[in-house]
Amino acid sequence: MKIWLTLGVLAAVLLGLFLSVPFYYRPEGTGGTGEMVRRAALTAKIRGLDPQDIGDTTSSAVAGQIFETLYTYAYLERPYRLIPQLAEGMPEISADGKKYTIKIRPGVYFADDPAFPGGRGRELTAGDFILAWKRMADINNRSTNYSAIFAGYVEGLDEFREYSARVDEVDYERPVAGLRAPDPRTLEITLTRPHNFLLYWLAHLPTAPVAREVLERYGRDLVNHPVGTGPFKLAGNFRSNRFSLVRNKNFRREFYPDRAAAELAERGLLEDAGRPIPFIDRIEWTIIEESQPYWLAFLAGKIDSAGIPKDSFDGVITPARALSPELAARGVRLIKAEDPSIFYYGFNMDDPVVGKNRPLRQAMSLAFDRETYIETFLNGRGRIPAGPIPPMIPGFREDRVNPYTRYDPARARALLAEAEEIAGGEIPVLKLAMPGTDTEVRQQGEFFRIQMRRLGLEVEVDYMTWPKFQDAAKTRSHQIFALGWLADYPDAQNFLLLFYGPNRSPGPNTSNYQNPEFDALYERAIAIPEPEGRIPLYHRMEDIVIEDCPWLLTTYRVVYALYHDRLKNYYPNDFLSGTMKFQKVGSDLPNSLKLNN
């Protein structure tokens, strides 16, 4: 009886507390503190904020406001253009392309942190880059970026990596022949062979500098204590679902850009040209992994910008692909932008059925109804691809016509007959591997199966977790598989490397495509230092791939982004994660938006 009474009292108190909330809860205002606050949401958890280990878009979105790199992309210019950020200018490159000399910009300071003497951030030096890159090479740090950025290129750095695997405590003072700082403001990189894409990687967050003092204080826990030179610094615990970044008082004097692509200039994005940045005092982040609360939060004005969840799309976007008048009247604005990505079904070219039968691959490509696919799974947020080089990447050809990405069942059947002749009879049941087990992935797998059944082919679909899928790709066990690729930098080589023979599985060429003519063109192209000089070769390589059809291309993605019009200077940039320093937030929400919360 006593237990029962105790339980009763406890339950009654708790119930009373919770039920009374509606009587005193008032939704938080979005202004009133006198600060300019940018409210943003992340749809996944942050892995960590160790710059050398950053590889996911969620962590990059936050780290990009804290850390900076030697080079960056001009915020509003299209096509994308590299500009110096922590470097004073573009590098001096030796005639043989193997030595880079980079002057570090003076007057750049790390944010204040207890790691520094007196808690005051000190000036950036060339040594901070060398330390950071050695950290990336240190195998104990398990950075996913080393293999992409420096492996096989920087003199002595691979040896440093091997050394780090042998010792218990890595000595970062140990010299690396290819990384030198003759004085605090000069950084010299010596390569074993020319690396025409190195500058792109030097605009990549994992190459951001790290101060020795910070490393000494936090050690492995540096992942939780990001200290950079960027416009903002962390205030709070990013492992919780709400945290803030506040303005870095040591941030140098920098100005809003005065150049923009014509279309962006027309949107009024140059109105603040020449004004000092950042404008924002604080960024409030919330991690919301489910689409419903994310969407409700945007409608209630609790976050300034958002993508459109699939289930809400029809209520927000009209059939003419414009923003619904109701939302437009409430001060919501829409941006539609293509992003440099490609999605496809890949054929394993080592497979005896699909790999050795070009008409079969072409037939399957012609039998795939891309318009319905894009409408059904992307709410129309995509367009039919013409080749593996996507829009926004120099070398993309708007006028390219791909004879195998149109929907042509009759031609597909004719090609299938040809394919059956090659196969010596009916095509056996094919196997498609899908990377995921959720409903949407299953629907996509089923869509593919039905499309191929209409052609007269039977397909079995295998749904697997991402690690399992990767495992099977590595061992070349897939026959057909669904995959996508997002650009790391704005050069078509970043897509064409997926067809280069030596990159076959377990490398990134998961289709195991190999074509000597393609490989020769690829090797010639990447040896050309000027990006424009490579483009004609890229086009020839693209022609070869289109005809060989190792991929059934499905989509170039189009991003629909919404924002409240109190948010100014907002525009997506595919390669730049530190864009919030350019943005500003106007006064409180219009009353119409407060109706819902």
Added chain:
Amino acid sequence: MLAYFIRRIAYLIPILVGISLITFFLFRVVGADPVDRVAGRYATEEQKAELRRQLGFDRPLWPRPGRLLAGDFPGFARNQLFSHLYSTFTFRFGRSEQYRRTISEMIRTGAGPSLSLTVPAFIIGLFLQITIAMLCAFKQGRLFDRTVVVLSVFGISVPYLALIIFGQAYLAGRWGLFPIYGYPEKFGFPVVVYLALPVLLGVAAGLGSGVRFYRTVILDETRADYVRTARAKGVGEGRVMFGHVLKNALIPIVTQVVVVIPFLFLGSLLLERFFAIPGLGFMLVDAVASSDWPVINALTFVSSVIYLGALLLTDLLYALVDPRVTLK
């Protein structure tokens, strides 16, 4: 009693070893290679091999008896299974490969928010379920009882996800009675504000099935001879219900309640996701999806320990609530 307790603890050891072996078999022997995710998308096989060596995944999976026979004990002991058992039973789970955090820190910071959500929901839910069930038993066959039974069946039929989606969309989104989502950075009174809706939804979701279960349990007791005798002796209905029926219904109640306790620690997957509560609810699912082996191992083992502990507690409580039960 002490002998019984020691014996039961001893029984737990082989069970935990078994659980640990199954986890090892599922995720290390037949599972995907965790190195792929760690190595990055441009990594060569040599680089992956180096990483595999560094992570200890190059060691043999099983102990090799040949080494032991040759007198090479370190060689015999140097295998992935022994390392796994050692780290598991010493609770040295290491770091999450995905989030680069120590697992103890992840559990420490996630358990608070999870428990702050599940414990109040559990206490309120249990009290309401038993109270309503007793009222039903008290008014068996009358309008109140019938209405509750119909509502309970309705409650059971409503999918949990639908309840959360509608509750959040209307009570928080449309009517603004509660925050849409969130959890304060520091534990304090605002927690009540943020937890109110998820807790109430959690209570509502469990009410139907709970009331049905306890109603059946209590009705069984009300038909017992001792209840008729008590009533015949003129004992008041309140005393019959609380002093006799409830006391005798405690065995199934305890069974039901204690088994739920380990799951309180693991949080509520859906509520935490929808209300952005930084708990442990999604941690295991997330870890399985990304082959985060240290986290899978840690959570499986820790939750097994708690579950087995709860089962032991159930048996001890049986003896406490029912004098007929003796522990030998």
